[in-house]
Amino acid sequence: MNSALLSQVLLSLAFVVAVARLGGFLLKRVGQPAVVGEILAGILLGPSLLGLLAPRLAHLLLPAEVKPYLTLLAQLGLVIFMLIVGIEVELATVGRRAPTVGAVAFGAAVLPFLLGILFALVTWRWYAVQVSRVAFLLYIGVAVAVTAFPVLARILRDRGLATTPMGSLALSCAAVIDVAAWLLLAGVIALAGKTDRSPWLMLILATAFVLVMLLVVRPGLRALQRRGTFAKMSPQAVLIAVLVASVLAACFTEKIGLHTIFGPFMVGLCLPRVPSVVDMVIDRAADVSSGLLLPAFFVVAGTQVDVRALRARDLGVLAVVVVLSMSGKIFGAAGPARLTGLSLRDSLTLGVLLSTRGLTELVVLAVGAAAGLLTPTLYTILVINAVVTTLATGPLLTLIERSGARAARPVADQRPVSVTASRR
Template sequence: MTSHATTLLLVLALIIVLARALGAGARALGQPPVIGEVLAGVFVLPLLIDTGLADGLFPTAIRADLSALANIGVALFMFVVGMELDGDLLRGKGKLAAAVSTACIVLPLGLGVLLAWFLADAHAPSQRTGFFVFLAVALSITAFPVLARILTDRGMQRTPVGSLALTCAAINDVFAWVLLAVAVTLTGQGQGNQWLVLLVFPYLAIMLWVVKPVLRRLLVDRGKLTPGALAVVIAGVLLSAAATEWIGLHLIFGAFLFGVVMPRDGARELVHDKVAELNGVLLLPIFFIVAGLKVDLSAFSTAGFGELALILACAIAGKFLGAFGAARLSGMSTRHSAVLGTLMNTRGLTELIVLSIGAELGLLDAKLYTLMVVMALVTTAMAGPLLAWLYPPSAITADLVAPRRAKTPA
């Protein structure tokens, strides 16, 4: 007789192998590996379950274990995102970054509210105001980590348009997390204890004036990463995530802020690499599976395809037109403006986390959740082919050489 532990270990092995295989396949097709990993969790394994080929793998007890592990994976991922959000990107970039960032937030927010108004009656959200805010936020997301990896893979990170895209995505992320916190608060989670939200202010003070100096002494002044120091960091991430979950926000906010307050020198890179590698191999693929178990394949009906077309139109238009229009009005070339609009449309894993929160809070039903997941995949997957057309290697090389020529004396 197969024990619970045996089944769980078999499931974990299957998840890791499938995620790595499809991730490698996506990379071979010129896509970020996260596309293949998401497909493994969101469609392949749920499809096996629906066809009866994996009936014994996901009993209720196993799903509870996977959900717990997925939450840890999300917390560690948001910690890494916070570490990658370099504050230097947010300073000294001038009016262009401010204009593009504002347009990439305001236009998607407006289209998101209109989309929510159109979809609200059909999908009967549990809290209409929260639903409107949440859908607006979901359309305004740009996945900073996925964007950074696309730029690195294509050698664009040092080009002017690549640097600008990273800056705008960083600003976009900050505003998106703030607005998501508002949406979570509006759902009225934790009835009777809403006063706990006021604890966010002393929590922020502790993070900035107590935790941040302690981390600096631990990781910078000592100059090396010991197993004990790494244990303190991981425990700190989990405690910070638990704190924001308890006060009425989501655990992602605590994990994200812990990453933000990490020192920018010392053993920071070692912490980043160790956490990101283990999390990417084991825990994030589990999150993809848990997210995939919420997918409702019946969403792909005639009405569902109509709603999907509308969601895609609002999502793509909001980001692309916002970035393209603001960049052109600020004097950027048509090519660079189009490249910027394409980059700002990448949503990836960050969007999937946001959508999972929406489903957890009752703001998205199974069908709308499924359609939004498809939108996240499409808007991320389309970046590669569009960039290959809009910004070929010859144009990237020309942009990298141009600044050096400008500095060369005549």
């Protein structure tokens, strides 16, 4: 890399980080997750806005020759992000509410998954790709069924629900859904593999990798924890060891035909839950990932979104997939929650919380696009769907809270109103 190109890459990275952080700040000010603003900033820096209104400025700030380097940074950001997701998912314990968690997670995963498959069946002829039809159907089902665990955790913290029974229940359900979704996505990517390796061999290798991580690596790390090995290591040594393991796991899953994200996710899932180790890895790694590397991912993803290419039929498809995504999650979770004893208000709240998608959906879509499972138009539709469903979470929660308050108010307000009326 010559000095001129290096300077351009650094300039572009600084511009990307600044715009992404600004977008996150603005959205957070209006009560939305910061990650939604960062995603929108990435989309606006692509052909949908900046490339349309100021193509010369877009070429100056984000020339084509820096895209490969931003893509590399984006992949590194995803490695760290998926490591953190794996760690945080395990922190949500099922505990004594296992029947409720199981029922709600099953409904909130299966119903949108089936609706996604139905959606894919109807739209297959419009957005056909050169992959197995079964892989395409299953992939769209996963894309519709996924829940953004990290974004959900932030929403719960922002609303003061993180330590409540509802918050812990939502996190537990999201953990179960996401583990199932990532494992199923790994199988789908294997089925859609475009390498010379047999898809069934890829599935066998992926299954073997998961089993080794869960049945060998995880117990081994816990044994080291009980012996006090981690306590003897410095925080820097632990962090380096975890990051190296994540990169090696990402390399392995890429080599066997899966995406790089699955390796670090399994590393995070297997990491022993030593509070000092977990907190240190999450805090230090998250700062680098969210502050510097993930904005590059938002821009790389945003450059593939072109709203101008959507026709009237595509807008109709977008409306349908938004409705299916929201209703599948809300009713898929609320129904089982109601049957297991939760109130109607809590059941609907749980369904709305699980309907958030955010960055996790964007990662799923990036994986699908890299595997050739999405056309550019369908990719754009599903990215907008991820943004819309995440943006809708906050207003829907507020609506449920206000409707619950109005329902409770007449009991206390009925007598004063009648007294006032009688005085008149």
